[in-house]
Amino acid sequence: MPTQDQNVAQLRKAYAQWSEGKGADCACWMDVLADDASLGSLANGAPEMAFTAPRKSRDEIQGYLEGLTRDWEMLTYDMNDYIADDDRVVVIGRVKWRHRTTGKIADTPKVDVRRFRDGKAIDFVEFFDTAACFAAATT
Template sequence: MNEEDVNVSLLRSAYAEWSSSKAANPQCWMELMADDAKLRSLTDGAPELSFTARRTSKGEIKAYLDDLLRDWEMVHAHMGEYLAQGDRVVVLGDVAWRNRATGKIAETRKVDVWRFRDGKAIGYEEFFDTAGAIAAATPDAAAGPAGVDPAVQARE
């Protein structure tokens, strides 16, 4: 296999594990990462999505995954298109995540851009509907904690 085919194969395996486990196995990503891997998200650490802050090492990327899974629950992830050229692979698909605090679901088209060196990921950038994700992470104005109606909360 050439370098492009190897990189696509690595990603297909990781995305398949991530999807089938409903994000229960973040180790599938950690095995791909070089120690100096960098992660960048379109929301770049927006307050509602603070886990998306830039990360500059494998350890920081582990923290990103921990924070993602603390705040969100995967509904589905179907990443089915892989476009490779040189050391880069672009992956396209559809994902849905439920915010644990609000119960709202963010469903979006997703584009991930990967860069590899010697069979390890050294760069990852993600693009998705940021407005939809922020809306899902934001409690309704009339709701109390975790989306609970204040009238219901007062009776508890």
């Protein structure tokens, strides 16, 4: 059974690939996810960020990532603090995205909470400044 250190190492690699590629390739996340993974977002599918609706499978999470990168351009994605306890890993950082339609920028702290089973992420919840993102997504 993978240890929490292995879960952190897997996430460090995925976040580094995501950041370095500016979100162009979602494969780094697909490699981490279990087929039955779920995703929740503080934005919860609000009209300004409809792609953040709850997801209940790996394929649905792929749709979230496609919506994110369709609507937003990654400027920076710095997730530097990893806190692991048993099957959970909390990742803390700061991200900056530009909305592709409005051109406005959202610069926000970000916290991701992931739960693992047998070396794969089965649950993912993200927290960020929704007010800043909604304002950037609104013309």
